[in-house]
Amino acid sequence: xxxxxxxxxxxxxxxxxxxxxxxxxxxxxxxxxxxxxxxxxxxxxxxxxxxxxxxxxxxxxxxxxxxxxxxxxxxxxxxxxxxxxxxxxxxxxxxxxxxxxxxxxxxxxxxxxxxxxxxxxxxxxxxxxxxxxxxxxxxxxxxxxxxxxxxxxxxxxxxxxxxxxxxxxxxxxxxxxxxxxxxxxxxxxxxxxxxxxxxxxxxxxxxxxxxxxxxxxxxxxxxxxxxxxxxxxxxxxxxxxxxxxxxxxxxxxxxxxxxxxxxxxxxxxxxxxxxxxxxxxxxxxxxxxxxxxxxxxxxxxxxxxxxxxxxxxxxxxxxxxxxxxxxxxxxxxxxxxxxxxxxxxxxxxxxxxxxxxxxxxxxxxxxxxxxxxxxxxxxxxxxxxxxxxxxxxxxxxxxxxxxxxxxxxxxxxxxxxxxxxxxxxxxxxxxxxxxxxxxxxxxxxxxxxxxxxxxxxxxxxxxxxxxxxxxxxxxxxxxxxxxxxxxxxxxxxxxxxxxxxxxxxxxxxxxxxxxxxxxxxxxxxxxxxxxxxxxxxxxxxxxxxxxxxxxxxxxxxxxxxxxxxxxxxxxxxxxxxxxxxxxxxxxxxxxxxxxxxxxxxxxxxxxxxxxxxxxxxxxxxxxxxxxxxxxxxxxxxxxxxxxxxxxxxxxxxxxxxxxxxxxxxxxxxxxxxxxxxxxxxxxxxxxxxxxxxxxxxxxxxxxxxxxxxxxxxxxxxxxxxxx
Ligand code: IVH
Numbered sequence: 203x204x205x206x207x208x209x210x211x212x213x214x215x216x217x218x219x220x221x222x223x224x225x226x227x228x229x230x231x232x233x234x235x236x237x238x239x240x241x242x243x244x245x246x247x248x249x250x251x252x253x254x255x256x257x258x259x260x261x262x263x264x265x266x267x268x269x270x271x272x273x274x275x276x277x278x279x280x281x282x283x284x285x286x287x288x289x290x291x292x293x294x295x296x297x298x299x300x301x302x303x304x305x306x307x308x309x310x311x312x313x314x315x316x317x318x319x320x321x322x323x324x325x326x327x328x329x330x331x332x333x334x335x336x337x338x339x340x341x342x343x344x345x346x347x348x349x350x351x352x353x354x355x356x357x358x359x360x361x362x363x364x365x366x367x368x369x370x371x372x373x374x375x376x377x378x379x380x381x382x383x384x385x386x387x388x389x390x391x392x393x394x395x396x397x398x399x400x401x402x403x404x405x406x407x408x409x410x411x412x413x414x415x416x417x418x419x420x421x422x423x424x425x426x427x428x429x430x431x432x433x434x435x436x437x438x439x440x441x442x443x444x445x446x447x448x449x450x451x452x453x454x455x456x457x458x459x460x461x462x463x464x465x466x467x468x469x470x471x472x473x474x475x476x477x478x479x480x481x482x483x484x485x486x487x488x489x490x491x492x493x494x495x496x497x498x499x500x501x502x503x504x505x506x507x508x509x510x511x512x513x514x515x516x517x518x519x520x521x522x523x524x525x526x527x528x529x530x531x532x533x534x535x536x537x538x539x540x541x542x543x544x545x546x547x548x549x550x551x552x553x554x555x556x557x558x559x560x561x562x563x564x565x566x567x568x569x570x571x572x573x574x575x576x577x578x579x580x581x582x583x584x585x586x587x588x589x590x591x592x593x594x595x596x597x598x599x600x601x602x603x604x605x606x607x608x609x610x611x612x613x614x615x616x617x618x619x620x621x622x623x624x625x626x627x628x629x630x631x632x633x634x635x636x637x638x639x640x641x642x643x644x645x646x647x648x649x650x651x652x653x654x655x656x657x658x659x660x661x662x663x664x665x666x667x668x669x670x671x672x673x674x675x676x677x678x679x680x681x682x683x684x685x686x687x688x689x690x691x692x693x694x695x696x697x698x699x700x701x702x703x704x705x706x707x708x709x710x711x712x713x714x715x716x717x718x719x720x721x722x723x724x725x726x727x728x729x730x731x732x733x734x735x736x737x738x739x740x741x742x743x744x745x746x747x748x749x750x751x752x753x754x755x756x757x758x759x760x761x762x763x764x765x766x767x768x769x770x771x772x773x774x775x776x777x778x779x780x781x782x783x784x785x786x787x788x789x790x791x792x793x794x795x796x797x798x799x800x801x802x803x804x805x806x807x808x809x810x811x812x813x814x815x816x817x818x819x820x821x822x823x824x825x826x827x828x829x830x831x832x833x834x835x836x837x838x839x840x841x842x843x844x845x846x847x848x849x850x851x852x853x854x855x856x857x858x859x860x861x862x863x864x865x866x867x868x869x870x871x872x873x874x875x876x877x878x879x880x881x882x883x884x885x886x887x888x889x890x891x892x893x894x895x896x897x898x899x900x901x902x903x904x905x906x907x908x909x910x911x912x913x914x915x916x917x918x919x920x921x922x923x924x925x
Contacts, residue, residue, distance in 0.1 A: 209234075217265045225270045229278070232263040236279040248415075248422055250572065290431055291366035294357035296345060297390065298449040301362060302525050303338075303508065303532040309487055312509065315531045316483045319511055322520055322528060324867040332512035334459045335489040336446060336477035338532050340503035341396030341424050344372065345449050348389045351382045358428070361672070362525065371428055374437035377444075379470040390449030391466060397424040398502045401440045418571065420503050442502070445471035458512045479512060490533050497535065506534040521873055537598040539608060540573070542566035544593045547578065547622055551630045553664035554766050555652040559584060559624070561595070561607055568599040576605040581624040582648045590619040628652035630660030640813075656826055662696075663689050665764045669697050673770045674762035675754060678747035696830050697762070701752065701837035704745045752838050756783050759840040763831065767817035772810065776818075777843035779807045779881055787831065790822040799887075806884040808872055851922055853879030855891035858906075861899030865916045878923055886911060894919045 633654030761773035
């Protein structure tokens with residue numbers, strides 16, 4: 203954060219009210235602050251401002267320059283290109299996705315985790331299930347691919363599917379063997395790169411001696427050092443590595459997690475000495491306590507303990523749910539806390555109209571990260587904690603989640619501090635904000651929502667941002683900033699407009715950019731002076747990025763619509779169940795009648811309940827939503843949903859399980875069928891391909907026989923899917 207000293211004494215004066223002298227001081231301050239932020243972001247890998255804060259600085263700078271063109275500085279930030287995030291490293295696609303872990307925050311969560319595992323595997327209380335417990339290292343994960351025993355590729359996790367190729371830097375890390383003896387033909391070893399406290403302090407001392415900025419914490423130092431373009435710099439910064447997992451392997455590497463780690467050790471990797479094999483939840487929690495006690499003397503940062511089911515055959519039966527394995531969990535240490543002052547409470551409007559109060563804080567470092575915002579969730583939370591502007595508050599940050607306000611330090615409350623009055627109108631469109639009723643409980647919802655719907659600009663912008671976001675259309679070159687700017691200018695009002703941009707620009711109906719020559723080349727500005735592109739090629743790239751998404755998966759399309767309660771996971775469920783967007787659309791319209799077969803069918807989707815169904819039905823019940831979807835469908839073509847596994851004999855088939863299953867639990871049966879690309883339904887209909895019937899099957903079996911649906915025993919099903 204920039205220091206709050208004299209230099210920014212005019213920072214709060216609106217541009218329209220600045221005197222020329224004040225404007226000059228402001229331009230100097232903004233040039234300096236933007237310069238520092240650029241440097242932190244691009245050169246040091248250590249952004250110190252949020253995107254919004256950074257944008258606000260650039261915007262203010264431009265506005266001042268517009269008002270006082272003569273005062274524009276030679277080194278004005280507007281003439282500098284804020285360089286796109288560098289394509290410094292080659293991208294590397296992971297052969298096996300790098301997943302994340304679910305979290306447990308207390309002992310009960312761990313007990314539940316062990317129970318879930320048992321239930322899924324159909325094991326009773328008496329049967330022993332062993333788990334490994336090991337420290338969760340606070341560094342960054344790395345995939346090391348060895349081919350014929352030689353380190354062929356080292357890649358960061360990235361988004362889990364694609365990371366960055368950092369091989370040349372990794373070659374300088376002593377803990378990482380460059381060659382393996384007696385390893386499988388292909389072996390990917392995964393683990394955490396980290397920096398010890400001692401090395402971190404020595405590095406910071408060197409940086410400070412050289413008048414360079416120190417790193418905020420060992421994790422940032424490790425990341426910054428690994429992501430150096432110059433491998434010689436990486437080499438001069440001692441990084442370490444613990445192996446704890448693996449990706450692709452041309453042969454089975456062990457039968458248990460424990461043995462896999464022992465094998466890594468033999469191959470020359472460091473494995474964490476605090477790893478223990480535990481035979482009960484009590485032992486797991488005891489190991490957690492032991493590790494927690496040693497936390498401060500370990501000499502490196504850890505942020506919890508990871509438990510993993512020991513038997514690898516169990517691990518593969520358990521599989522994954524969206525992005526995390528069912529067979530592992532991270533038991534986090536309690537969050538770090540700090541005290542600061544609440545400077546203001548602002549209300550943000552989300553894409554579904556939800557009003558979220560956000561606390562603006564006096565910047566404070568919590569666990570190595572500067573925190574200046576915290577969520578306050580909703581009105582109820584503000585009232586319960588009695589949070590008032592000006593209060594001294596305790597904030598906590600747990601992992602990557604948004605910081606929270608834990609409590610108010612009441613002793614420090616200033617006299618006259620007034621209770622916060624939650625608005626009953628939307629700050630963006632002034633429509634009434636109401637607490638809706640929850641259809642499941644019949645109670646008033648804690649969240650206030652703007653009732654402005656389509657007329658609310660805040661909701662519209664958020665919906666568009668969601669539409670182009672990474673899990674939805676993921677349009678290269680069209681990020682949140684551009685969307686906001688195009689929306690403000692009225693160029694993009696709804697998703698379909700995105701796909702009309704190029705034609706409208708070519709026909710001269712819109713003028714997307716003005717461009718300006720600078721000493722560094724041409725830059726392109728929108729009407730407000732926002733920089734939208736750095737050269738002609740970027741404009742072409744934007745159009746290309748849009749064209750590339752005219753064909754899109756049905757799941758992404760459905761997610762992109764921003765239907766309430768329908769995110770990535772549910773969108774995938776719908777795409778999988780209905781096969782394509784047209785069928786989903788049709789079903790959603792028909793399902794309006796809760797007595798209809800379409801409604802029942804929607805509820806039969808595993809994971810879809812009444813709330814989700816209501817979200818879908820309400821969305822398609824609105825004429826304007828259907829019209830907007832129709833216009834979008836005239837521009838883009840959603841692909842037929844691919845079955846998860848098209849080569850399996852049950853891919854695309856609809857299966858119903860009934861009766862008492864004996865060879866597998868119902869959860870396991872469902873999950874394995876879905877993993878093979880089958881749809882699992884709760885009721886038998888003409889669309890059912892297989893009914894898998896265990897002992898005691900009743901009405902479903904009868905119906906299947908009447909309809910001529912193929913009926914399988916559990917054994918026959920297992921045989922069918924085992925090829
Ligand atoms: S196992 C499929 N073990 O935690 C699960 N992860 O929150 C693979 N991490 O991305 C991860 N220590 O960067 C595992 N002992 C450990 C770990 C560990 C740190 C990190 C890893 C992962 C993140 C998930």
